[in-house]
Amino acid sequence: METAEAKTNTGGWRGWLFLPAMALVFLAFDQFTKYLVVSHLALYETRRPTPALAHLFSFTYVTNTGAAFGFFQNGSVVLVIVAVVVILAIALYFRRVPGDEWLLKISLAMQLGGALGNLLDRVRLGYVVDFMDFHMWPVFNFADTFIVVGVGLLAYRLLLHPRAWSAEDFPA
Numbered sequence: 001m002e003t004a005e006a007k008t009n010t011g012g013w014r015g016w017l018f019l020p021a022m023a024l025v026f027l028a029f030d031q032f033t034k035y036l037v038v039s040h041l042a043l044y045e046t047r048r049p050t051p052a053l054a055h056l057f058s059f060t061y062v063t064n065t066g067a068a069f070g071f072f073q074n075g076s077v078v079l080v081i082v083a084v085v086v087i088l089a090i091a092l093y094f095r096r097v098p099g100d101e102w103l104l105k106i107s108l109a110m111q112l113g114g115a116l117g118n119l120l121d122r123v124r125l126g127y128v129v130d131f132m133d134f135h136m137w138p139v140f141n142f143a144d145t146f147i148v149v150g151v152g153l154l155a156y157r158l159l160l161h162p163r164a165w166s167a168e169d170f171p172a
């Protein structure tokens with residue numbers, strides 16, 4: 001029989017600290033990699049880590065004032081508002097995730113860390129620092145990766161492995 005503590009995040013301070021703690025790890029990694037890029041590459045400079053992979057991957061320092069794939073250029077104010085709404089939605093949703101749903105918790109922490117990473121860039125710099133260049137795809141960063149992987153994990157968990165949650169799992 002499941003305990004109430006296992007079903008909700010309200011089972012103590014550890015349940016509540018998981019989201020900010022893990023999001024902080026993802027945020028710190030994102031910001032550290034962006035710091036390395038800005039410190040070691042000039043804007044639009046490209047470096048190839050190894051000649052064998054040069055045709056597949058390189059580091060290219062670019063800035064992006066828009067959303068993914070360069071859409072909505074110079075829309076920083078709107079994108080900041082959207083990011084804040086998403087961050088609040090993640091925090092509110094996390095409160096209702098049962099305590100034993102670790103895949104959901106990790107996916108939300110990845111999304112939160114990524115959203116905070118790009119939001120921090122937008123507020124601090126006015127643009128997002130991007131640097132991973134696979135040549136056939138727009139240049140992106142780890143925050144973008146965390147968001148995409150987090151959304152993928154969330155979709156996997158919710159769509160491919162649904163669980164019949166009861167009303168007790170989502171108290172009002």
